[in-house]
Amino acid sequence: MRILLVEDEREMAAWLERALAQSGFLPEHAPDAQSAEQMLASAGYDAVVMDLRLPDKHGLVLLREMRNRGDVTPVLILTAQGALQDRVRGLNLGADDFLTKPFALEELEARLAALVRRSRGRKVPRMECGSLVYDSESRAFSLDGAILHLTPREHAALAVLVTRSGMPVEKSQLFNRVFEHDSDSSPDAIEVVLHRLRKKLAGSDVRIVTVRGLGYMLESILDDT
Incomplete structure (x- = not known):
């Protein structure tokens, strides 16, 4: 599964990239919204893992723009503990799932696999x-x-x-x-x-x-x- 990881914290991004790759995913990293937009325009991804606190644009704005242009790639949003408002807004804007920091890698992997299965409407080939x-x-x-x-x-x-x-x-x-x-x-x-x-x-x-x-x-x- 090809995963776009939108995360500006370098250490978190490096850990997630390494861990997901070792579990058989194919992660690609975008450090900001602009990079994510360019990568989404030039390649297809099975899912997006998105942090909301990006340096150039809020993640929910990026999500809204994705959905407005017809991009239906499943999006899992990483949120801070207790960020209920972000979760509600995200659902209204088209987010597919949420995971609260800190989280277990196993849960992230399971949620990504489930998102991709649902989006394809069949088993992952x-x-x-x-x-x-x-x-x-x-x-x-x-x-x-x-x-x-x-x-x-x-x-x-x-x-x-x-x-x-x-x-x-x-x-x-x-x-x-x-x-x-x-x-x-x-x-x-x-x-x-x-x-x-x-x-x-x-x-x-x-x-x-x-x-x-x-x-x-x-x-x-x-x-x-």
């Missing part, structure tokens, strides 16, 4: 590459019908690759999805994660290849035959 299957509702991988056991970083990396199977993903982009923005890890650390993934995929019809100058790509060996 599975993504496949050969015998590798990713159920984006349960965020579980299976290979040849058996559950694939992965570490959080392996899971985050493979979720990005399977979503874009057949297309290369830049090394820096993959690194940012897997590691913290303020991590001391070198960008080369992503190669360690990919090495472990390749070992777990060994013997199957799926492989991770290095595309010189472009990054890494997940592909099915059967597609070459």
Whole structure:
């Protein structure tokens, strides 16, 4: 699920991006309303997680403008404790759900999954590459019908690759999805994660290849035959 995270607090945004990515979501961060508007205009998202206290525009104004132009992307609003007025106004403006700070990550993930299911009116589809299957509702991988056991970083990396199977993903982009923005890890650390993934995929019809100058790509060996 591709999630737009509209949050101006850098530490909160970095934590949410990292945690959601490790759980199999594909979060993209907008630090202010202007950035969010540009990203919504240029790409499609399964849901938006929006803080209200943005530096350039109140989140409810951004929400109202989204709905006025016909954007029906599900929006989950993060509110302060006891902010009843914001919740009432948000519902009237078209918000789909609310979560009060502080919150548990598990609840945020469950609410996002439920929002997307309701907006699509059906189960969230599975993504496949050969015998590798990713159920984006349960965020579980299976290979040849058996559950694939992965570490959080392996899971985050493979979720990005399977979503874009057949297309290369830049090394820096993959690194940012897997590691913290303020991590001391070198960008080369992503190669360690990919090495472990390749070992777990060994013997199957799926492989991770290095595309010189472009990054890494997940592909099915059967597609070459």
